[in-house]
Amino acid sequence: MESVTFYEEIDLPRTDDVIAQLERILTSESFNLPDRAKRFLRYVVTETLEGRSHYLKAYTIGTTVFGRRNFDAQSDPAVRIEAGRIRRGLEHYYLVSGPGEPVVITIPKGGYVPTFEWGMKKPFASVKAEAVFAPISPAEILPVHSAAQRVSDTFWSAPTLFTAGLSLFFATVILATVVQSFFHETAPLNFGEGRATIAVETFGYPSDDKKLQSIAQGTTAEVVANLVKFNEILVIAPADQSDGQQPSDARYSLEGTLRNHEDKVRSGIRLVRQSDRAVVWATSYDMDLTIQTALEAESEVAEKIATAVARPFGVIFSSDTSVSAGWEAYECALAYYSYRRAMTASALTTAQGCLIALGQSNPKDATSMALLSLTQIDQVRFAEKLGSPAPTDGLAKAAELAQRAAMIDPQNARVLQALMLSYFFNNNVAAALDAGAAAYALNPNDTEVAGEYGLRLAFNGRWETGCELVSKAVNDGGGPTGYYEVGMALCAFMRGDLQAAELWSRMSDLSYNPMHRVVLAAILGASGKTSQARHELDWLQAHAPSLMLTIVSQVKGRLARPEDREKIFSGLRAAGAEITAKQALN
Known part of the structure; x- marks a missing residue:
């Protein structure tokens, strides 16, 4: 069996390392x-290092750091706002400093307890996979109702976002019934038909450790609950396997084991292709039970595993180069994500051909219908890159496909993503944001949903909320390489951080979409780097002349607020573009 690299012991930065890093940041x-923000950061880091992280609540910070008497954390958002500012400040610091920082300090969203990790961690030793992935006894199999209950609990934990999309669903159902009345009786596709299938095995643990037994079962259940939210795959839970669906029937098996050292737990994970037992992905995640409960740790690790394995452009959609007969839906998903990476006319033709053929053989496949809708939108928004004029009926076709898909499966995050973008580019922003909210409520770990929804929120003027989602997508490896980085550049630009804006813009894939160069030109112009900005405009004139003729309408079609548009126009004017005040206002 293969040798898989793991850490010999839980290796976290020492107190002295963290303090030294904190001083580097603050100075x-x-x-x-x-x-005040620096006092905030010093306080939460110090309290955590001294073992008092469980006291780090908004009330404690408000009274101790801000000096507020009778601080009301429910009605006063001061602590939450300051925490958001610190997160952005840390993000900027590490972006500017580069990858050489020895310790990375972060404050995960949703709390105020910082985490400390090595900037460039190296493994101490290699151990055989046999030792890491111990055999699992039948007694450890997870009951299926536990996984189902966790799915239900996770879904209904975001009722506000889901409710925001209900009116959209009713309107979509009515419209789709008029357009395609026969879909009224249609049920969603059986998701086992040609989809990538993952058999999740119960995590292993030392047989004499009852504490790890509970964590292993809980983590397995959470992994199943998070994986089933991704509609492109089928998940076989351990209990399903005992009922006759064997792991050998699945394309992949997800295997894990737990080890502990004092209050630290390490989970070793690997994804195995069943046809040849090749390990296509392996990693490890740590749980620190001194700063979070076992339930919180299980949930956090499971989300990371599900996101890494099943997210668009993730392990499942990049590990295979070819697919044999019987996996048609998986083949089309691979073709779609391959096209999105390449963004070429030939790759688009291949993806659309596969999706159209699949739709003809499986007309109830809502996910593939949604992917086809997204390709229609791409032919409009990426027309310059794809090298052909935008089809006049492209957005209408995209909307019809998305609405038909929603009629089949209205609780499918990919379908709602397609609805969101079709509404947005048809200038129905309110409906687009409703669809995005509902999609994000269904699967917050879907990086495409988080990233695209975040961009729509930001472009509509809700920059802080939208940029947090875009940042989440970037941190989780969302999108083709360099895609969401241009969103991060715009986020920094709109808050006036020109240095970070330029760095993010240069990290984006400038060849992916000519609009990325427009953003860079505006940033350089606003920064006073006129010769570099002029160079970008010259490139656009030479390689995307039709875009430059419509640049005003292109910006207006994306940014809703006049003040946000003017920041782009002002930067472009400084670069040498001729954009009159009348053009900007009309």
Whole structure:
């Protein structure tokens, strides 16, 4: 069996390492925040290092750091706002400083307890996979109702976002019934038909460790609950396997084991292709039970595993180069994500041909119908890159496909993503944001949903909320390489951080979409780097002349608020573009 690299022991930065890193951050010009924010960061880091992280609540910070008497954390958002500022400040610091920082300090969203990791961690030793992935006894199999209950609990934990999309669903159902009345009796496709199938095995653990037994079962259940939210795959839970669906029937098996050292737990994970037992992906995640409960740790690790394995452009959709007969839906999904990476006319033709053929043989496949809708939208928004004029009926076709898919499966995150974008590019922003909210409620770990929804929120003026989602997508490896980085550039640009904006813009894939160069030109112009900005405009004139003729309408079609558009126009004017005030206002 293959040798898989894991860490010999739980290796976290020492207190001295963290303190030294904290001082570097607080004294750096790149961490240019008010004194109160610096006191905030020093306080939460110090309290965590001294073992008092469980006291880090909004009330404690408000009274201790801000000096507020009778601080009401429910009605006063001061602590939440300051925490968001610190997160962005840390993001800027590490972006400017580069990858050489020895310790990475972050404050995960949803709390105020910082985490500390090595900037460039190296493994101490290799151990045989046999030792890491121990055999699992039948007694450890997870009951299926536990997984189902966790799915239900996770879904209904976001009722506000889901409710926001209900009116959209009713309108979509009515419209789709008029357009395609026969879909009224249609049920969603059996998701086992040609989809990538993953058999999740119960995590292994030392047989004499009852504490790890509970964590192993809980983590397995959470992994199943998070994986089933991704509509492109079929998940076989351990209990399903005992009922006759064997792991050998699945394309992949997901295997894991737990080991502990004091209050630290390490989960070793690997994804195995069943046809040849090749390990296509392996990694490890740590749980620190001194700063979070076992339930919180199980949920956090499971989300990371599901996101890495099943997200668009993730392990499942990049590990295979070819697919044999019987996996048609998987083949089309691979073709779609391959096209999105390449963004070429030939790759688009291949993906659309596969999706159209699949739709003819499986007309109830809502996910593939949604992917086809997204390709129609791409032919409009990426027309310059694809090298052909935008089809006049492209958006209408995209909307019809998305609405038909929603009629089949209205609780499918990919379908709602297609609805969101079709509404957005048809100038129905309110409906687009409703669809995005509902999609994100269904699967917050879907990086495409988080990233695209975040962009729509940001472009509609809700920059702070939208940029947090775009940042989440980037951190989780969402999108083709360099795709969401241009969103991060715009986020930094709109808040006035020109240095970070330029860095993010240059990290984006400038060849993916000519609009990425428009953003860079505006940033350089606003920064006073006129010769570099002029160079970008010259490139656009030479390689995307039709885009430059419609640049005003292109910006207006994306940014809703006049003040946001003007920031782009002002930067482009500084670069040498001729954009009159009348053009900008009309």
